[in-house]
Amino acid sequence: MITSEVISFFTVLIVAVGVASIIAFLYAMGLRLWYQGATVDASGSPHILTRVGSVLCFTACVFIVLFALWLMIPIFH
Amino acid sequence: MDITTLVVVGLVIAVALIFDFTNGFHDTANAMATSIATGALKPKTAVIAAGTLNLIGAFLSTEVANTISGGLINESEVYIGPEFIFAGVMGAIIWNLLTWLVGLPSSSSHALFGGLVGAVIVGAGVEGVNFMGVLTKILIPALVSVLVAGLASCLAIKVITFITKKMNPENVDSGFRHGQTVTACLVALSHGTNDAQKTMGIITLTLIAVGVQPSGSDPQLWVIAACGFAIALGTYMGGWRVIRTLGKGLTEISTPQGFAAEASSAATILVSSHLGFALSTTQVCSGSIIGVGLGKKGAPVNWGVAGKMVIAWLVTFPAAALVGAAACALAKMGLPGTIAVAVIGAIVAFIIFRLSRRNPVNAMNVNDQAEVKLNPDDEAPKTKPTQAQAA
Structure with missing residues (x-):
């Protein structure tokens, strides 16, 4: 019983730390790329690629929030 | 149903709803303390959002537990009468009010289970308690929650600091403010889908025990609505004393730190459950705030407050158990004893409320100080005027 508790503890520790770091990375990267994309390059056009990268990061964040809602609300599963 | 049972069941429902109210106002801080401290949300807006999400959460999830005590009491082996439940919940309410008075975040679930275990020990004997369950479900999680949530938020803030170090601080501040609002709302909704169900479970299982409701049936609509509104009202009232300690007392929080703390709390709560x-929501949220203090330079953790908080977590279960046991000793004497417990409980609650009025903490002054003091004279250190000022 104690062994299974220890295994659950380490599973929770690793997954929680991993998920929190991924959310932090995605949101911070989304912000950084968004503001980088606001500047214009030498030809006068905005950095489309950085903007796209930013939108992808924020989209991933939205999916994580939706997954969290799915986990929270029993009617969905 | 005879008149004595009717009165006791009425008292159980009343104290269960009062407990739900204290649960709400004790736990507003978990979701909203960092958002209020960083200014991401105005204090009143934050408690309205948290209250609404708690109410929605109560209706979204009505899967109540099969046991009142979460497996800490051998409910199939010992008889748990409504008067024991009444005494146990009373113990939890008194402990919640005391910790609110001194501004310490403590787990409402641990207080509830502690009160019930104390009442059962006096009412039915030690054999009614599953002590292994107390160790693995209460004491160990109280210690490891800080470790898990603290490590998660510490790494999260380090990742954020590394990625945003070359960004304009104003952009960082406003960007994380939006993110923090979303993560805080997730924690509030998660609270609503979990905590109101404990009270729904207590009322439903009591109604089943006295034969008003068939065994194994779901909570009735009025029970769901009453519990949802009680926890939402408690959340809206805002336990400003606990909000101050979590938002200002542990460490100075910036918006990226608030985001890291709330995101780590939400992730840890969902992953652990x-x-x-x-793990207890209160302990996870407090652990996350300590973690972001450790993970960022220039934001030292106030270890005095953190130490008091951890002691409160460890003491919560036995302290609520003591109050529950004392209340049960009285309640066992029959209806007069049960009514005496209700009267004494009301007097203690009134005294605690009066003490809190000496130095009230509210939406207007929640961010003014870092610590909650009982006397206003203790608030700010008095400095003697220097000779130059005196001259």
């Missing part, structure tokens, strides 16, 4: 190692 779905992977079989349930």
Whole structure:
């Protein structure tokens, strides 16, 4: 019983730390790329690629929030 | 149903709803303290959002537990009468009010289970308690929650600091403010889908025990609505004393730190509840705030406050158990004893409320100080005027 508790503890520790770091990375990267994309390059056009990268990061964040809602609300599963 | 049972069941429902109210106002801080401290949300807006999400959460999830005590009491082996439940819940309410008075975040679930265990020990004997369950579900999680949530938020803020170090601080501040609002709302909704169900479970299982409701049936609509509104009202009232301690007392929080703390709390709560190692929301949220203090330079953790908080977590279960046991000793004497417990409980609650009025903490002054003091004279250190000022 104690062994299974220890295994659950380490599973929770690793997954929680991993998920929190991924959310932090995605949101911070989304912000950084968004503001980088606001500047214009030498030809006068905005950095489309950085903007796209930013939108992808924020989209991933939205999916994580939706997954969290799915986990929270029993009617969905 | 005879008149004595009717009165006792009425008292159980009343104290269960009062407990739900204290649960709400004690736990507003978990979701909203960092958002209020960083200014991401105005204090009143934050408590309205948290209250609404708690109410929605109560209706979204009505899967109440099969046991009142979460497996800490051998409910199939000992008889748990409504008067024991009444005494146990009373113990939890008194402990919640005391910790609110001194501004310490403590787990309402641990207080509830502690009160019930104390009442059962006096009412039915030690054999009614599953002590292994107390160790693995209460004491160990109280210690490891800081470790898990603290490590998660510490790494999260380090990742954020590394990625945003070359960004304009104003952009960082406003960007994380939006993110923090979303993560805080997730924590509030998660609270609503979990905590109101404990009270729904107590009322439903009591109604089943006295034969008003068939065994194994779901909570009735009025029970769901009453519990949802009680926890939402409690959340809206805002336990400003606990909000001050969590938002200002542990460490100075910036918006990226607030985001890291709330995101780590939400992740840890959901991961722990779905992977079989349930952790208390209060302890997870407090651990996350300590973690972001450790993970960022220039934001030292106030270890004095953190130490008091951890002691409160460890003491919560036995302290609520003591109050529950004392209340049960009285309640066992029959209806007069049960009514005496209700009267004494009301007097203690009134005294605690009066003490809190000496130095009230509210939406207007919640961010003014870092610590909650009982006397206003203790608030700010008095400095003697220097000779130059005196001259």
